[in-house]
Amino acid sequence: MHIDFGEIRENVQEVLKKPEIQTGRKALKITVSKENRLVSVRENTYTEQDYEQGFITGYANVRRNETSPLTYHKTLNYGDCILEKRRVKAEGIQEPVFLNTRGELSEGATTNVFFVKEGEIFAPPLSCGMLPGILRQYMYERYDIQEEIILPEMVHSFDEMFVTNSLLGIMPVRSLEDFVFPGMEMGRKLLEEYRQHTGMRY
Known part of the structure; x- marks a missing residue:
């Protein structure tokens, strides 16, 4: 498939000139397929209070299928994630976390998940079934990440949890189900380092 990056740049520039994108915090999304080029904008709803x-x-409620090759690629099939995000919102939950078919933690609906224990950072291995996000790669390039199969009954043994994606960066996690993590210090430290690295401000 031939991709005309010049055309995509022109589309992006046209969108960036629109008055409605000049104020507030926005997310720019570029979708490219064999037949179409789509540049869209939506509100970035993450707030400083969230952090x-x-x-x-x-x-x-849905299991992530670690045996499917599609699980490891970014596609337009977000059905499970959208439905679960909508379901848990009514319960005051901001991010659903998927287990795989073996009952192991895999990823969030829109995030990769990390845990902290005694100053060390842990993450499920790719084989647990997840989209290897850009921020996950950032973490692996800059920090010593210990990979470990994590089961729900192990969560209480960790000091912290945080989630990552390109839009929110690094988000500390207060709780998973009914377990409240003892702290969020490492997550906040990593967030500040990420903001300094990227110039990201809220």
Whole structure:
């Protein structure tokens, strides 16, 4: 498939000139397929209060299929994630966390998940079934990440949890289901380092 990056740049520039994108915090999304080029804008709903309080997370009802090759690629098939995000919102949960078919933690609906224990950072290995996000790669390039199969009954042994994606950066997590993590210090430290690295401000 031939991609005309010049055409995409022109589309992006046209969108960036629109008055409605000049104020507030926006997210720019570029979707490219064989037939179409789509540049869209939506509100970035993450707030500084979210980072201060930490996300409330809970388990999704749907299992992530670690045996499917599509699980490891960014596609337009977000059906499970959208439905679970809508379901848990009514319960005050900001991010559903998926288990895979073996009952292991895999990823959030829109995030990769990390845990902290005694100053060390842990993450499920790719084989647990997840989209290897850009911020996950950032973490692996800059920090010593210990990979470990994480089961729900192990969560209480961790000091912290945080989630990552390109839009929110690094988000400390307050709780997973009914377990409240003892702290969010490492998550906040990593967030500040990420903001300094990227110039990201809220």
